[in-house]
Amino acid sequence: MEKKQFQAESKRLLEMMINSIYSQKEVFLRELISNASDAIDKIYYKALTDENLSFNKDSYYIKVVTEKENRLLKIIDTGIGMTKDEMEANLGVIAQSGSLAFKKENELKDGHDIIGQFGVGFYAAFMVADVVTVISRALGSDVAYKWESKGADGYTIEPTEKDTVGTEIILKIKEGTEEEHFDEYLEDYRLKTIIKKYSDFIRYPIKMDVTEQKPKDDTENEYVEFTEEQTINSMVPIWRKNKNELTTEDYENFYNEKHYGFDKPLKHIHISVDGSIRYNAILYIPEKIPFDYYSKEFEKGLELYSNGVLIMNKCGDLLPDYFSFVKGMVDSEDLSLNISREILQHDRQLKLIAKNINKKIKSELLSLLKNEREKYEEFYKSFSRQLKFGVYNDFGMHKEELQDLLMFYSSKEKKMVTFDEYISRMPEEQKYIYYASGESYDRIDKLPQTELVSDKGYEILYFNEDIDEFAIKMIMNYKEKEFKSVSSSDLGIEADENDTTSEKEANEHQELFAHMKDVLIGKVKDVRVSKRLKSHPVCLSTDGEVTIEMEKVLSAMPDNQNVKADKVLEINIHHDVFQSLKGAFDHDKDKLSLYTNLLYNQALLIEGLPIQDPLEFTNDICKVMV
Known part of the structure; x- marks a missing residue:
């Protein structure tokens, strides 16, 4: 037995890995299964170039086995296996990728995909295990080797026996604590859940011996336990199937299976791109707005897969905020991943995918608007606010992209x-x-x-x-x-004969309007003859960019900056009320002040604005009635 030490840098990285790299410890199983899948892929690729080697897909699988009494979890594969030298090279140096090296050595570009970055992902096992043992027999070798480590202190390698080619990884699961519930990684239902979540679309069967119950002797009162081998993963992802093979029901079932929402999707978008960057995506435009959409809890993003392996539940970088209601997933074999599979090492590809997805969502919404108007209006009821906010946000940077959808x-x-x-x-x-x-x-x-x-x-x-x-x-x-x-002081409508008369009469009553303006000093910018009113006696218009409705919105905000619209009180000089104003101006200035305040408050009420002094307003009404 050889006792070996990790390289100094590798030792420090391993300690970091155990303590902090992964936010969710359950991903250790995803990493080990991905590595097992890679090992089978390597045999497949060798079979393509070696006439003495055949590949019968039915003979290749990954098996997950538990021994609760011994606290052991095993991940067994029928892949290519490792020699002693490969064990040292791949398992003795953190971040050394056996799969990556294999790909480079064989100049593998368009052949069978190799998912893993064998090395770092493997060490995720130490998040849940006190001892990790690897027993492997390489293809073409009669000798097997056992690699074993308790963590950062080092590892041993020694010859051992193994009847078949492949690798068996044995984890001695840590004892549970109040903070960490490691026992769950020995429970069938939990392991099945993790496999379905992260590795459902691995192309080889992932098998488990699962204990079930069934009625004894055709009665429902007594049950007997039995164990059967089950294939846990579905293997073929819907997004890699030909669109012609799929029905609307298939897409809706996938929507429900992935728990994208409780509603039915209004529209699905199936994208398959095979160009400078390769990816598949299935996107959904929901029918209803999620109940938590405008809450802090809502997290935008699409599921992100690399060759069928889930690497992020919510990749927010794939969607702009204004399309954050879109649900779905993206799978690409061109994404390069770093040590955790959760952080993208080269995001140029991701940005390119995001750009393409953004264009596709817009074109599909425009198509919906043009060809299925009722459906679009249904969508718009739920998500118009988000599109409008997208126009407003970032100083209108995205207005060209969104204005045709409004x-x-x-x-x-x-x-x-x-x-x-x-x-x-x-x-x-x-x-x-x-x-x-x-x-x-x-x-x-x-x-x-x-x-x-x-x-x-x-x-x-x-x-x-x-x-x-x-x-x-x-x-x-x-x-x-x-x-x-329509509340702008200048409507840009050409003057007609009536407007000319109004202009002449406005000049005649300049003193009247000046007096009214003095009464309302600090409340309005000006008092003018109205060119827009026909049947109503009074209204408010605005000068400048801030309208009355904008003032209302800004006033209701917590950080109210006290932004006010420049209000103009407009008077209809053809209304009977104006005769009362003229009479008061000529004979009773106090009454003119009373009428002015009443008309101003009336205009505020029409706009839905609060009256500054309701008591004074009601007293003014009483004065008019007496």
Whole structure:
């Protein structure tokens, strides 16, 4: 028996591995199974180039065995095995990859895939085991060797006997503590769960002797235990199957099996790319928004596989935030992995995959919008807020990608429409895309500010979510048409004869408006003749970029910066109320102040803004009634 020491650096790395590298100890089994799969792959590849070697796939498997009484867990494979020199090279140096070396030596590029980076992954076993024993007999050798280690102190190698080619890894599972429940790695149900989670799509059978119960003598009162060998993994992933072989039901079943959501997916996207980077993906657009979508607990991301082995449950880098509702998985054989399989060593490939996925999601949503409008509107009800936030976020960086996916309720069509549909109906003389904001479509319908735009026959988009105007401010214009709020002081509508008369009368009543402005000093920027009002006596409009609805949103935020819209009180000089204003100005300035405050508060109520002093407002009403 030879006693060997790990290299100094390897020893330190092993100590780190045992104590901190992996966030979840259960991945040790994933690593050992991946290495076992690699060992079988190597025989397969050799069989392709060696006419004296045949490969019958049915003869190759991985078996997981437990001996609870001895606290032993065994992972047995029928793969290529290791010589003594290979044991020292692969197991004596941390991060030495036998699979990687094999691939390089054989110039293996487009042959059978080799998953593992044998070496570091193997040492994950020490997270759960006090002693790790490896018994291996190499292909073409009559001699077997046993490698054994208790951790960082070193290892021994000695000859042993083994009847068949392959490798057997034996873990002496640690005793459980209050903090660490190592006993679970000796339980059939737990091992099955781990295998299904990480290694379900390994291409060779992963077998276990599983103890089950069945009724005794056709009665349901007594049960008898029996043990049978079961294949735990499904082996063939759905994403590697031909799309023509799969049905909608197949995709929905996969959605349910992976627990992507409790709903039915609205649409599935199956991607197979074989170019500069190779990957397969199955993505789902959910029907309903997850209950925790806007909570801190929600974590975006797609499952990430490397050659069928799960390496990340949630890879957030694969999805932009605005498409964070997308569920699914990506599998690529081109991803290079470092010591933990959880952190990508070279992320250039990942970024390329993410870019392609982003384009594909957008194109599928546009296709849904064009060809399955009802489905798209169903999706939009759930996720429109996320798309709008994507437009607003990062200073509008992604507006070009998302603006064609947005829809808003139309005053003319009485349904949701896109910007493109709106522009297609615009009269030639119309300069702007008009919108109106409010808490509901019904309230927006009744806004006084919409009268002139509606009378001109122009369509108005209704904004009823707090994010809407902020997103539009980032877009600024669509196909060279600027967005304009109906509450803007300048609507960009050409003056007609009535407007000219109003301008003349406004000049006549400058002193009246100046007095009203003084009454409302600090509350409004100006008091003006309204060119937009027809039947209503008064309304508020705004100068500048901040609208009244934006002011409401900003005021409700915890870090309220007290941002205010520059409000303008507009008076309809053709309304009967204006005659009362004129009369008060000529004969009773106190009454004019009373009327001014009443009209201002009335305008606030129309906008859904709070009245600063409700008691004063009710007293003013009483004064008018007396």
